[in-house]
Amino acid sequence: MRRLRSLTDIAAPSTTEAGIPVAVPDGESHGLSHATSTGISNEKLAMWCFLGSECLLFGGLISTYLLYKDKAVRGPKPHELYAIPFTSVSSFVLLMSSLTMVLAVSAIQRGDQRALRAWIATTALLGATFISGQVYEFSVFLKEGMGFTTNAASSAFFTLTGFHGVHVTIGIVMLLSVLVLSLRGRLPQERAEAVEIVGLYWHFVDVVWILIFTVVYLIK
Amino acid sequence: MSTTDAALPALPSGEPPRTTRPGGVFARPQTDTGWRSWVTTVDHKKLGIMYGTAALFFFVIGGGEALLIRIQLATPNGKLLSADLYNQVFTMHGTTMIFLVVMPIGAAFMNYLIPLQIGARDVAFPRLNAFGFWCFLFGGVMLNSSWLLGHAPDGGWFNYAPNSGVIFSPTHGIDFWNMGLLITGIASLTGAINLIVTVLNMRAPGMTMMKMPVFTWMALVTQFLLLFAIPVLTSAQFLLMFDRLFGANFFKTAQGGDPLLWEHLFWIFGHPEVYIMILPAFGVVSEIIPVFARKPLFGYPFMVFSGIAIGFMGWGVWAHHMFASGIGPISVAAFSMSTMFIAVPTGVKILNWLATMWGGKLKFSSPMLFSIGLVTMFTIGGLSGVTHAVAPADTQQTDTYYIVAHFHYVLFGGALFGFVGGWYFWWPKAFGYALNDTLGKVHFWLMLIGFNLTFGPMHILGLQGMPRRTYTYKNGYGFNFWNMVSTIGAFVITVSFLVLAYNILASRRKARKAQGVGTGRLTMAADPWDGRSLEWMLPSPTPAHNFDEVPVVRSLDEFWHRKYGEEEDGRLVRIAATEDVVQKGTNTDVHLPSPSYWPIVLAFGLPFIGYGLIYSLWFAVLGGICVVGGIYGWVMEPSVDPDAGHHDPEPGATEPEPSGEAAADEEAALVD
Numbered sequence: 001m002r003r004l005r006s007l008t009d010i011a012a013p014s015t016t017e018a019g020i021p022v023a024v025p026d027g028e029s030h031g032l033s034h035a036t037s038t039g040i041s042n043e044k045l046a047m048w049c050f051l052g053s054e055c056l057l058f059g060g061l062i063s064t065y066l067l068y069k070d071k072a073v074r075g076p077k078p079h080e081l082y083a084i085p086f087t088s089v090s091s092f093v094l095l096m097s098s099l100t101m102v103l104a105v106s107a108i109q110r111g112d113q114r115a116l117r118a119w120i121a122t123t124a125l126l127g128a129t130f131i132s133g134q135v136y137e138f139s140v141f142l143k144e145g146m147g148f149t150t151n152a153a154s155s156a157f158f159t160l161t162g163f164h165g166v167h168v169t170i171g172i173v174m175l176l177s178v179l180v181l182s183l184r185g186r187l188p189q190e191r192a193e194a195v196e197i198v199g200l201y202w203h204f205v206d207v208v209w210i211l212i213f214t215v216v217y218l219i220k
Numbered sequence: 221m222s223t224t225d226a227a228l229p230a231l232p233s234g235e236p237p238r239t240t241r242p243g244g245v246f247a248r249p250q251t252d253t254g255w256r257s258w259v260t261t262v263d264h265k266k267l268g269i270m271y272g273t274a275a276l277f278f279f280v281i282g283g284g285e286a287l288l289i290r291i292q293l294a295t296p297n298g299k300l301l302s303a304d305l306y307n308q309v310f311t312m313h314g315t316t317m318i319f320l321v322v323m324p325i326g327a328a329f330m331n332y333l334i335p336l337q338i339g340a341r342d343v344a345f346p347r348l349n350a351f352g353f354w355c356f357l358f359g360g361v362m363l364n365s366s367w368l369l370g371h372a373p374d375g376g377w378f379n380y381a382p383n384s385g386v387i388f389s390p391t392h393g394i395d396f397w398n399m400g401l402l403i404t405g406i407a408s409l410t411g412a413i414n415l416i417v418t419v420l421n422m423r424a425p426g427m428t429m430m431k432m433p434v435f436t437w438m439a440l441v442t443q444f445l446l447l448f449a450i451p452v453l454t455s456a457q458f459l460l461m462f463d464r465l466f467g468a469n470f471f472k473t474a475q476g477g478d479p480l481l482w483e484h485l486f487w488i489f490g491h492p493e494v495y496i497m498i499l500p501a502f503g504v505v506s507e508i509i510p511v512f513a514r515k516p517l518f519g520y521p522f523m524v525f526s527g528i529a530i531g532f533m534g535w536g537v538w539a540h541h542m543f544a545s546g547i548g549p550i551s552v553a554a555f556s557m558s559t560m561f562i563a564v565p566t567g568v569k570i571l572n573w574l575a576t577m578w579g580g581k582l583k584f585s586s587p588m589l590f591s592i593g594l595v596t597m598f599t600i601g602g603l604s605g606v607t608h609a610v611a612p613a614d615t616q617q618t619d620t621y622y623i624v625a626h627f628h629y630v631l632f633g634g635a636l637f638g639f640v641g642g643w644y645f646w647w648p649k650a651f652g653y654a655l656n657d658t659l660g661k662v663h664f665w666l667m668l669i670g671f672n673l674t675f676g677p678m679h680i681l682g683l684q685g686m687p688r689r690t691y692t693y694k695n696g697y698g699f700n701f702w703n704m705v706s707t708i709g710a711f712v713i714t715v716s717f718l719v720l721a722y723n724i725l726a727s728r729r730k731a732r733k734a735q736g737v738g739t740g741r742l743t744m745a746a747d748p749w750d751g752r753s754l755e756w757m758l759p760s761p762t763p764a765h766n767f768d769e770v771p772v773v774r775s776l777d778e779f780w781h782r783k784y785g786e787e788e789d790g791r792l793v794r795i796a797a798t799e800d801v802v803q804k805g806t807n808t809d810v811h812l813p814s815p816s817y818w819p820i821v822l823a824f825g826l827p828f829i830g831y832g833l834i835y836s837l838w839f840a841v842l843g844g845i846c847v848v849g850g851i852y853g854w855v856m857e858p859s860v861d862p863d864a865g866h867h868d869p870e871p872g873a874t875e876p877e878p879s880g881e882a883a884a885d886e887e888a889a890l891v892d
Contacts, residue, residue: 036421042344045421049413053447060455060485064470071476148468152476155468159459 047197051204054167058208061160065216068156075150078157081141082217090133091213094168097126098206101199108182111189117182120195123202124175127168134165157216164212167205174198249815260815262346265762267353268332269650272643274357275324281364282316283717285309287710290674294707296695306691307374308393312364314377315397318497319404320360322631325639326500327356330415330439332650336755337433339424339773341766344417346813347854348410354823355407362827363400366393373397376689378490379460381471381482386464392834398461399830405450405457406826412447415439424754426773430524433753433777434517437524438503441531442496448535449492456485465833483545487538495534497631498598499527501638502569505591508645509573511749512588513580516777519572526565526572533562543611544618552611559609563602570599585749586660590641593668597633601626604679619689622682628675640667640720645749652742652761653731659723666716673709677702746802752780759805768807816857822850 036042070077104119138158141147148158178198181187187194249260258266288309292298301309331349335342343349366372371391375384384394419440423432432440460482462468469475471482510517517523539547539555573595582588604626608614617623640663648654681702686693693699731742747756754771755762757779775781785795825846832840 037423037427038420040421042417042421045417046345046413049416049447050409053409053412053451056448057451057455060452060488064455064459064481064485067478067481068470068476071478073475148462148466150469152469152472155462155470159462159468163458 041193044193044197044200047200051200054204054208058160058163058211061156061163062212062215065153065156065160068152069216070153072151072153075154076144076146077151077153078141078146078216079220081144081146083137083140084217086133087137087213087217090130090137091209093126093133094130094206094209097123097130098203100126101202105192105196105199108187108189108192108195113182113187116187116195117179120175120179120182124172124179127172127175127202131165131168131172134161160212160216164205164208167208171198171202171205174201249817257815259820260350260817262342262350262813262815262819263764264331264335264343264346264349265650265764265766267349268328268330270353271324271331271356272328274353274360275321275328278316278320278324278360278364282313282321283714285313285316287714289313290707290710292691293693293703295704296693296700298692301691303691304374307376307689308367308372310689311373311376311393311397312367315363315373315401316360317631318377318493319401320356320363322497322635322639323408324356326442326497326635327352327411329435329500329504329639329642329646330442331411333646333755334415334418334436334439335422336758336762336766337436337753338419338422338427339754339767339771340418340422341770341810342813343414344422345414347816347819348414350816351819351823352407352411352414354820355410355826356404358823358827359400359403359405359407362403362830363396366396366400369396378486379482380486381460381479382473382477384460384464384482385471387472395461395464395834396830398457398464399827399833402454402457402461403823403826403830405454408446408450412443412450415443416447419443424767424770424773427778430521431773431776431778433503434506434520434523434527435500435503435753438499438506438527441527442499445492445496445499445531445534449489449496452485453489456482456489459485461833480542480545480547483542484538487541488535490541491538492534494627494630495530497635499530501594501635501642502527504638504642504645505573505594506569507753508587508591508641509576510777511645511751512583512585512591513577514583514750515576515580516752516780517572518575518578519568520776522568523572526568529565530562533558533565537562540608540614543614556609556611560606563606563609566602570595570602585644586655586657586664587641587645587749589661589664590637590644593637593664594634594641597629597637597668597671601629601631601633604629617682619687620682621678621686621688624688625675625678625682628678632671632675637667646755648744648748648760649755649758650761651728652744653728654744654748655723656727656730659719659726663716663719663723666712666719670709670712670714670716673712674706675709677706677709681706745798747779747798750783750798752777754779757782757802759803763805765807765810765812768803768805768810816854818850818854818857822847822854825850 036045038045069079100119100123104116104123107113107115107119141154146154148155175198178187178195181194249256258270261267261270288301289306292300292306331343334340363373369392371393373379373393373396374391375389375394375397379394379397382388419432419436459468459470463470463472463477469477471477471479473479506517506523536558537555539551540559543552543555573591577592604622608617608623608626644655644660681699682688684698686697686699693703728742731744732738735742742761744760746759748760749756754773757771758766771778779801782801783794783796783798784792787793825843828843828846829840830843832838832843
């Protein structure tokens, strides 16, 4: 009778809610899995809260970059080195991964495990492509004489994009965990919401990149 | 409709289902007594008590540091502390009192009370709750370990750049400040997510948002502030950490780094932070005053919305901490205005507390005295706060003892008075015995007198020009007398807390003798104060499962309305005996979240990553193994302990609804 927790399921609703006969005041029954006051599951609401908090983290880092982007006592400034065509392509790759993520969520909602695995793997692959592009970009900048400690602008650039890269990487780990869970048969259609929550995180990371790409790379 | 009658699903052969258990030392803990039960608990009530206990431990440390400061400043040319040591002591006093005392005491109340007040059996994520507590504890211990490892942080609790850089602060002190507070920040973030979800999602049937007790409301606002404020501090701390440890250039003026960036980021966190500390205390007194005035809270919606208004406006006033930093006349004017405006919702609250007491049948028990202490002392602190909003005056007051006087009036006179009142009020609910009221009154008056002796004179000293953060002063400036008074006051405060400590021990001994339970469990009546909210419906101390039966809520102050009704002319009339409406706590068949080792394992690794970044990466490897192992164990742990005595829900009982319908429900439910 052992049941594993889903990936994002930090406290399965069954443990805390099963004993609580939560009914909506007007007597309408929601069933156990939606027995929350708002009708949104605890896990999904928690992810939304977390993403709200992340906005402020990136807000601080983006502000820092905007303040420092021209502050270089020595060494090149970041926007002297940007290769916009290259970064545009890798940004496009990341954007497309949001599409495949949506397709993955839709697949598990239909109960189509094979499509789920294909789209999750594609999403992870696209994310990994983006990260490879970032690593390549960083190494080029390093060769051209702009390291993390070169000047204030470079510190701000690497910190901001590095934080984003770490977020994407964590997202890839989550996607791979979904893939493994699906392969081991631990992700039935009823758990579609777990994939949806991973998707929320993934889309958030994408949206942040759109912002970063615009204000860091495109606006001079 | 609980799981009580759900039968265990049997195998076709008729034998009970086979279970597998993860083995070894990390087999799922079973016990609910002894030290293991505390280390592995996920019970919000035990965690609340642990938050409070740990905060008291840090309170002793932070209080000791305060006494060192006061002894040093008692007379001119004090010799007790060197300038360097004095910097460490005042930095750690501020950091400890804010992050390791006031915030966790607030967390203690919120953890313990929120589920009880909204009629839930636990928080939304019990293991995450435990993880938050251990992060707070280990982060605090790591921060304080800097005393033993050479040099404590010495940049003030605000750690202004570039003073916090390696050039001006070459020891590892500020690195400890960074790491320790990043870890306690994780505690705040997970706690915020957990409690927000709990309040929004776990309310009992009928408990709409506008039927929630004001304490729960203020806790909700506080958690939203934490959710959005902590990441700003986190980003600032990452920048400082990269500067100090990896040679980045954020705050190095020679590299074009801008010290104002730190000030902005820090105070965008730092100003909401002051509301994070005070709002829970506002919530506490909003619960206490109606009970001891025997009247409903005056203007409940105003109370709620002024709290929300404070939560919003708290984001628009941060630069009043920076009037002297040269941010320009337009910014100064704008932030002056917004700072004056934020006094309005606070004033609404004070008016409502007074109006609640007006015409009430006042009973001056200890909790009530401390609450009135908050109302009066916070008003003084609030008024001196408004004087800071006047920028020309503020430039004179900046960095003087006037500021020190102000924020101690709001944080000690405000938050701490409220919290101590809360201890006296909910002590019976948590521990099954009441604190002695006479000793409580002695405690109150000593604390009130000591507090005013300590911090009242600082107004005068500040206006005379005595600078803060300076380790001594010379004879002949006219500072001698009031400094001596202030030091005497600090010792009076110390005595008042010794009275509290004695009260706790003596009251417990007396209760044990009276009940004849030896070292066993103390119990007392469910509703000693004739309370109003749901927690008083439960036996004292609260049973592990909270509610035998989750109450259906029909009105604000639900429990009160189950006891009292109104006659036609509006006179109060008892409609039910208290014993008949309280729950018995006898239900033994409630399904509870199982304890777990993983939260503490995961949190235990974090300080070692911090030590690793400071000293040697080998520590970080050790810490990393702990963290990764903790996450793995956490995820793989079965959600329901197969060996636990309670029933599992039937498989298939958790059939999900089609998502479209759920979305429609969302909308309907949110309107509540």
